[in-house]
Amino acid sequence: MKKYTFTEKKDTRSGFGAGMHVLGQQNPNVVALCADLVGSLKLEPFIKENPERFVQCGISEANMIGISAGLTIGGKIPFATTFANFATGRVYDQIRQSVAYSGKNVKICASHAGLTLGEDGATHQILEDIGMMKMLPGMTVINPCDYNQTKAATIAIAEYDGPVYLRFGRPVIPVFTDADQKFEIGKAWMVNEGTDVSIFATGHMVWEAIQAGELLEAEGINAEIINIHTIKPLDEEAVLKSVEKTGCVVTAEEHNRIGGLGDSVAQVLVKNKLAPQEYVAVDDSFGESGTPTQLLEKYGLTAKHIVEAAKRAIARKQA
Amino acid sequence: MEIEQLEKVASQVRRDIVRMVHGCQSGHPGGSLGCTELLVALYFERMKLKEADGKPVFDMNGTDEDLFFLSNGHISPVWYSTLARRGYFPVEEMATFRKLDSRLQGHPTTHEHLEGIRIASGSLGQGMSVAIGAALAKKLNGDKGLVYVLMGDGEQQEGQVWEAATFAPHHQVDNLVAFIDLNGQQIDGPTVKVMNNLDLGKKYEAFGWEVISIEEGNDMAAVLKGLYEAKSRLGHGRPIMVLLHTGMGFGVDFMMGSHKWHGVAPNDEQLAAALGQLEESLGDY
Numbered sequence: 001m002k003k004y005t006f007t008e009k010k011d012t013r014s015g016f017g018a019g020m021h022v023l024g025q026q027n028p029n030v031v032a033l034c035a036d037l038v039g040s041l042k043l044e045p046f047i048k049e050n051p052e053r054f055v056q057c058g059i060s061e062a063n064m065i066g067i068s069a070g071l072t073i074g075g076k077i078p079f080a081t082t083f084a085n086f087a088t089g090r091v092y093d094q095i096r097q098s099v100a101y102s103g104k105n106v107k108i109c110a111s112h113a114g115l116t117l118g119e120d121g122a123t124h125q126i127l128e129d130i131g132m133m134k135m136l137p138g139m140t141v142i143n144p145c146d147y148n149q150t151k152a153a154t155i156a157i158a159e160y161d162g163p164v165y166l167r168f169g170r171p172v173i174p175v176f177t178d179a180d181q182k183f184e185i186g187k188a189w190m191v192n193e194g195t196d197v198s199i200f201a202t203g204h205m206v207w208e209a210i211q212a213g214e215l216l217e218a219e220g221i222n223a224e225i226i227n228i229h230t231i232k233p234l235d236e237e238a239v240l241k242s243v244e245k246t247g248c249v250v251t252a253e254e255h256n257r258i259g260g261l262g263d264s265v266a267q268v269l270v271k272n273k274l275a276p277q278e279y280v281a282v283d284d285s286f287g288e289s290g291t292p293t294q295l296l297e298k299y300g301l302t303a304k305h306i307v308e309a310a311k312r313a314i315a316r317k318q319a
Numbered sequence: 320m321e322i323e324q325l326e327k328v329a330s331q332v333r334r335d336i337v338r339m340v341h342g343c344q345s346g347h348p349g350g351s352l353g354c355t356e357l358l359v360a361l362y363f364e365r366m367k368l369k370e371a372d373g374k375p376v377f378d379m380n381g382t383d384e385d386l387f388f389l390s391n392g393h394i395s396p397v398w399y400s401t402l403a404r405r406g407y408f409p410v411e412e413m414a415t416f417r418k419l420d421s422r423l424q425g426h427p428t429t430h431e432h433l434e435g436i437r438i439a440s441g442s443l444g445q446g447m448s449v450a451i452g453a454a455l456a457k458k459l460n461g462d463k464g465l466v467y468v469l470m471g472d473g474e475q476q477e478g479q480v481w482e483a484a485t486f487a488p489h490h491q492v493d494n495l496v497a498f499i500d501l502n503g504q505q506i507d508g509p510t511v512k513v514m515n516n517l518d519l520g521k522k523y524e525a526f527g528w529e530v531i532s533i534e535e536g537n538d539m540a541a542v543l544k545g546l547y548e549a550k551s552r553l554g555h556g557r558p559i560m561v562l563l564h565t566g567m568g569f570g571v572d573f574m575m576g577s578h579k580w581h582g583v584a585p586n587d588e589q590l591a592a593a594l595g596q597l598e599e600s601l602g603d604y
Contacts, residue, residue: 031459055455055490063448063482070452073437074460075380078452093442094479098449102429102439 001217002192004176004210012168012204013111015147017042019154020079024050027158031071035061035082040170041111043081061086062094068106069098077105077158083117084110084167085126092132099163100136107157108133109166113143114254115282115299116171116204116292125287131259133165134232140185141232143167143253143261145206147175149229152183160185167203169254171292174207186230188238194224197310198242198249202228202261205252205280205301212306223310231261236268243269248313249277252306254296257281276316278309320363325539327600328404329359333570334597335400335413335604341590343417346425349580350471351397353502353565356542358401361387361467365546374406377434385464386453388438390446391471391500392426393582399423402435403604410604444477446470447497451487454495465553469498473505475516481526487558488527495558496549497528501536502567504578520562528560536565571596 023030024046032046033055047054055071057064061082068078080087087110088095099106115125134141140162144150150168157164191206192213201209206227213223224242228235243249249269251262262279269275282299296302320328332355340346362368366385369376389398396416403410408422415421422431426441438449450468457464474480487495499519507513516522520530529552533545542563549559567581568574571593574585585593 052459057486058482058489060479060482060486062445062479063451063486066445066448066479066483067452067455067486069438070449070454071456073380073386073449073453074382074456074462076456076459094445094448097439097442098445104438 001213006174006176008175009172010147010175011170011172012144012147012150013040013170014042015144015150016109016111016154016166016168017045019151021045022155023158024053027077029075029077030158031055031076031078033057033064033068033078033080035059035064035086037082040083041081061091065091065094066098069102069104072104072106077107079107079109081109081111083124084113084129085124088129088132088165089126096136100139103138104163105161107164107166109154111168112170113167114169114204115287115295115301116169116254118170118292118295119289121289122286127256127282127287128259129167130231130253130255130261134264138163139232140164140230142185142230143203144229145203145227146173146177148177148179148181149183152181153229156183156185169204171204173204176207176210186233186235188235189227189229191225191227192223194222194246196222196246197224197314198246199223199225199252199306199310200228200239200249200261200265201225201252202231204254208301208303209252209306211303212310215303215307216310221310221314228261231264234264234268239265239268240272243273243275248275248317250280250306250309250313251277252280254301255281256284258284276313278313280306280309322539322543325359325363327598328363329355329539330598331601332359332397332400332404334594334599336396337571337585337590337593338603339396339399339413339416340584342414344584345417346396346584347393347582348396348584349504349567349574350391350394350500350502352571352574353537353567353569354394354397354469354500355570356537356539357469357498357563358397360539360542360546362401362405364543365550366467367464377407379437381437381464382460383462383464386437386466388440388446388450388453388466388468389427390440390468391443391474392440395423395425395427398427404601407435408433413604443471443474444479447480447483450495450497451483451492454492455490457494465494465496465550467496467498469500472499472501472503472510472516472519473513475499475519476514484523484526484528491556492558493554493556496553496561497558498561498563500565501562502565504567504581506578506581508578523560527557529557530560530562532562532564534564536563537569
């Protein structure tokens with residue numbers, strides 16, 4: 001098992017803020033919009049240096065999406081930011097008509113995705129956003145795994161012409177990827193090569209998958225771990241290449257098991273190569289208040305759960 | 320263009336509207352007929368458009384020209400006809416309206432790359448937000464072009480409209496002119512019965528807009544005068560709202576003033592009766 005170490009823990013939303021800071025200095029067309037959550041989205045450095053390129057929308061997310069679509073018509077690259085629930089579910093029709101169907105170069109950047117925003121509870125813990133966004137034709141869906149990768153993804157999506165949903169979160173987690181990495185949209189990242197089971201993880205679950213890989217190694221199981229930071233377009237080649245080798249799959253995501261990464265991977269398997277697959281995901285329920293650690297444990301999203309899922313997948317392969 | 324010429328264009332646009340809707344036996348003639356003077360006045364007289372060799376040149380960004388957005392996308396026939404007659408695309412293409420593989424979708428879209436369309440509309444309440452975004456982009460770009468957006472009066476029942484209405488004065492979007500087509504009708508009946516908007520002028524004033532009225536929205540001279548006035552008030556920190564009083568179905572006597580012609584196509588006999596009231600001034604497509 002390849003060793004991953006970290007010296008600090010940071011939140012992925014701060015990676016987004018750092019990426020925006022860089023974009024503010026590098027790309028004069030980038031405009032940031034926010035719906036009364038500037039501090040939560042870590043936009044202060046961007047706003048301080050580029051006040052004229054920041055649009056405060058107030059608590060009006062639908063209007064923010066429409067304004068973002070309009071800004072593209074003058075060649076601007078709008079980054080519309082708020083919590084993931086308000087960036088997707090609340091404004092689905094606005095994104096559908098004014099952004100996706102209209103083919104607008106809007107970047108929808110959503111913090112506090114999944115369970116790990118914690119104490120605010122289920123009203124704010126969206127677990128359906130990946131599903132909603134990936135169903136929109138032409139939408140790119142990205143869920144990076146740590147601070148550095150979120151920063152790199154933020155910078156990369158400004159160079160890509162088309163609508164993007166970028167999903168990140170609130171809790172501090174280990175920073176284990178390279179600071180100067182180049183982010184390639186749609187290209188899966190090999191975390192660890194293995195032979196017994198393929199673990200496809202996205203977002204915060206990548207670190208859990210790495211810990212699971214170490215636990216499995218101690219039991220003599222050699223897990224292949226792949227970071228699927230881009231859920232759409234999915235790197236089907238990487239998925240199939242890995243499954244050819246291992247013959248079974250675990251998908252891990254901080255999302256409803258319906259409509260997320262797991263279903264995207266399952267679709268590839270059904271079409272190309274049948275293999276046992278186990279889901280590590282929220283089992284079609286809403287979340288609740290609690291600390292991020294408590295919630296991951298209660299809803300089955302820890303390294304331990306990935307280990308159990310891997311063993312089940314391997315057993316099914318051998319059955 | 321002289322008023323007489325503009326009226327001739329309007330008459331042809333009205334013919335196009337009823338013929339398009341008849342051709343596919345669907346679509347929305349009522350609101351289209353009511354807004355004919357506005358769109359003709361904008362595109363043939365008031366808007367600054369990019370042109371080459373006397374024909375408009377479309378580019379998505381619309382740099383250094385005025386932009387128009389149709390938020391109540393169901394009145395697409397009047398927009399399609401105006402764009403075609405203005406030279407954005409061949410008038411023959413109107414025959415494809417609402418048919419398979421057409422660029423003239425039931426509701427306007429950028430998806431088929433139809434010249435003149437910059438955003439999809441149809442799901443109501445979104446157009447003013449988009450127009451504000453385009454107006455902000457013009458300000459950021461130092462572009463002096465103006466942005467116009469048309470909404471329906473029934474559409475004022477959508478919540479997003481009021482998010483946008485709050486935003487524009489706060490951010491001093493003073494390169495924006497919005498219109499409400501006040502025809503007093505919506506699908507289920509008169510607007511005052513379905514969901515009374517009360518005094519929209521007072522509402523927008525309270526939100527910080529400068530509000531003017533065009534009482535005779537189907538009189539070309541009145542529309543031109545109103546547009547001139549709206550434009551002259553721009554640039555002073557406030558967006559402009561124009562309350563455009565129109566008659567649904569205006570120009571075709573049996574369609575006038577009734578919500579029943581919101582989204583119904585005329586049959587052969589009704590088409591003939593309608594065309595009999597409208598001069599073929601530029602030649603049918």
